[in-house]
Amino acid sequence: MNNNIKLLENEAIDDLQLDNLYLIQKKSGFRFGVDAVLLSNFAKVKRSHRVVDLCSGTGIVPFLIYGKYKAKEIVGVEIQEDMVEMAGRSSRYNEVEEIIKFYQGDLKDIKFLNTLGKFDVLTVNPPYKLNNTGIINSEDKLAIARHEILCNLEDVIVASRKLLKDNGRMYMVHRPERLIDIFQLMRKHKIEPKRIQLVHPKVNKAPNIVLVEGQRDGGAYLKWEDPLYVHNEDGSYTKEINKIYGREL
Template sequence: MEEKVSLLENEAIDDLQLKGLHLIQKNAGFRFGVDAVLLADFANVKRKHKVIDICTGTGIVPFLLWGKYEPESVIGLEIQDDMVEMAERSVKLNKLQDKISFVHGDLKDKKLLSELGRYDVLTVNPPYKLNNAGIVNPDDKLAIARHEVLCNLEDVIASAKKLLKDNGRMYMVHRPERLIDIFELMRKYNIEPKRVKLIHPNSKKPPNIVLVEGQRDGGSFLKWEPSLYVYNEDGTYSDEINKIYGREE
């Protein structure tokens, strides 16, 4: 099924354990985590949908979305050119050139956004950390993925407004402490918060991840979903996490 592709130094091919899909990642550097898996599971994607994933990084979310839902097409937008080149090799590896593609560009580039068109669904796993500590090197690839160096939360939501069709849906994974900022900015750009899910490490710890769905020009109604607990009391993965990862017995 796979096509042979070249690997650069410090790269490896990881099995996503989903419909035979594989992803090229760095051995050391930015690697996808549970956030991307939860986001792909949270998104409501149909086969007829055209989907865009911004801040796509390695391209993990487009591959997970394709593996789970097989939408009409998925595009990933990423500002780091080496990430895009690596993601394009993952497309070739999986022989999905007609379904998944990647664009090198800045989500703040209004001309680029207009050229990309409009989408039924937008997903985003943006940089979480505020860029106010004064210690972040703007050329540090890992810092760009984690800190608001090249874009901030408002940039992300403003671009989502431009990329979504009327009544299109946005799905974001972020940190609970930014929830008020997320709600305020969504409403500023006419994306109505519709659904929220909190993720806890276990039942005794506060949430450390939040999933938010918004609808472009949607009516005001917010649904809180039951919280998800990653681990049981004995340290094993919860049934819900095992289900999301496809590890059900």
């Protein structure tokens, strides 16, 4: 660890309990949740792969993917400058800055995307709420992370096609109510849906998370994974979730 990395006000270093990795994030405000953990577990990554994570936020998905799979290079792309700066400090703190790199940029900027090259695997936890209801502060960090203010679903999928190698794989976490939009836009931009998993808060509750894998220029075939349940009836985490978090073999 590089103990010379400075923390700003309202920041803490959190132990990811994975391969001795740590993440700098706010004590209050935007913090990673179960979505990021599920996405990194759902992705299929090899050591030889170049991986890019869009809408990277604090960089949690790149660090989880590195801890799980040891990909040779992982790039995080985030539009908010302070998030990129924080993620970069996490990379330096973990002394993996030559492997996990973060760039500030707009995924709608094709010239910027061209500078990144092509990737075997792309992950994304995009804003999932439509930006068409109520008054939303466009400067609010949480609003930017959750609402389609600075990019929408189609922007994400267009950028994904641009960044993926031929037959490269895209992994997305989103909300089940947007599933038709996801499939329609993926096929429109020639990323074929290949695998899907629904995540339920508990048994007998409707799913509130969906994980989708797509392949650039892939053939038409969709595999449904078994549903995943987050909590038991007593509120404790299920065996499957504890295994994903590394708490149970």
